[in-house]
Amino acid sequence: MHEKNHLISIIIPIYNGAPWIRRCFENILKQTAIGVLKLEICVCDDCSSDNTPQLLEGWKTTFENFEVPFKMYRNEDGNKGVGSSKNKAVSISSGDFLCFQDVDDVMLPDRILKQYERALEETTETIIGCQFKREPQNSTVRYTNWANTLTPAQLNLQVFTSHGPTVIMPTWFCSRKVFDRVGGFFECKKGCPEDLVFFNKHLDLGGKIARVDEVLLVYTFHLNQTTFSIDEDTIWNIRVERLQQIVLSKWPKFTIWNAGKQGRKFYNSLSEENQEKTVAFCDVDLNKIGKKYSPFNDVQKQFGREIEIIHFRDAVPPFVICMKIDLTQGVFESNLRTLQLKEGMDYVMFS
Template structure:
């Protein structure tokens, strides 16, 4: 069978997705992109009605001029989302790849706008803003996704939120995808062998830790903590924390100072958007440059 090259392949991995799949595939059908586009969908050992929904939408999409390529893992066990995405990509033919999770929907203009951006930036992964349903779910995460600056796309990759360009919004050229490499299919990440250089450091913002928090930190890293930084005037006035659990005599005393006395560079392990703006205001007060003077790591 001759494979016809198309401009864009929409890549959809599926596993037991019948609750959302109708709406997901409807959003592919509603795209306003006028050039050639196909749907490449891989069903990874679904046990629900996903296969029937795929078959129904294959007819409807192809009637609308959108070819549909369907692959499946028919074994008893799923192989995982990385495997399913790789299979969907390998069976597709588009010059560009548009990733779509089976429990997500696309706005009608998504493919068109990301394609236009990818033409301008061929060696990039193109993302986009998102809207959550229901709107109040994961409010902090959604605000973070939608308000990152261009610089923060690089500097905030170490936060607990994960990649700054979130996976369900990815759009890139096939050439660039293979240049970077396929998705990992191994499941859990193995223990990584890393040589770590640790310097002396201070620990900032211990609100809510209590005495047990100080102790836990000092028990794990007693030789490299030189100070605790805080905003609590009572702790700062006391001037030090005594490590009572230590077997040393005299017991070690760790200085407590105001956070303004700390010297960059900083690795900031405090979650953002949780203190009504107080943490962010304190950070802005220091007039530091993110990516040079500090990184968020939380």
């Protein structure tokens, strides 16, 4: 039974959103939750320089005709970034639940109702995502397949694997308590993975992750996405540091699976302590097996200790796996299965 006394706030940060506003809001009006649940729209216009403010005024009237309150805030003194915009939109909201929506994406008709129903089944410390489809359809195929097919256990186990959370930010639905406990999003003008920082802190505080296994969002790919303003090295360093803190600090030794570029980059990013814990690289490439890797130190102008490169069948777990999935026609995945290891205990996925 729906708890109609719950208010759901749809949180939308917008910067120069004119090309997307009509499509976004028309699909919010198609939600099956309208007339069943109490909704409000909470928008932060991050000092847009296009006609976003005028468009928002028109949609305010439209939503209020449907008895859906439409709250707006505009940053007048310059663009403050996505994290700040989300925080400001939440600050003007009153909902018991928060449904995050990017203006360039589209929520499908059952999104709010399905995620709300799932929220009532979970604890108030849970971020709930959903499956999604990409537009254009052929964009980020591997990433989309990975995110949509993670098992419930992998939602928590593969949190070191990607550029972002295991449930993507545009699909988040959560109790207001989640936001308040984390303390909001990290704020900077550009180049910050504010969703990943929030997600990691949520996990550190004992937060849960769940996903509605239905496609409830169209996730738009275009070159003006905020994602492309985020520095790759920043994300890499966050991932490495978290893996060291959460996993490697508990392992007395480990093997790096992949003696190629990605594995070596990972090794060189580790602390001296964790480099010493690295007993070997493992691979299937016969041109690498039997050789040794000795990284060159630019500061000391000398090579570091030699590390053996061995066949994966001769390697001793636990493994940090720096192999990307779905790139070897299933060969890597098949090799991993033959070892009959337990994810999270015998290995952790990094790439």
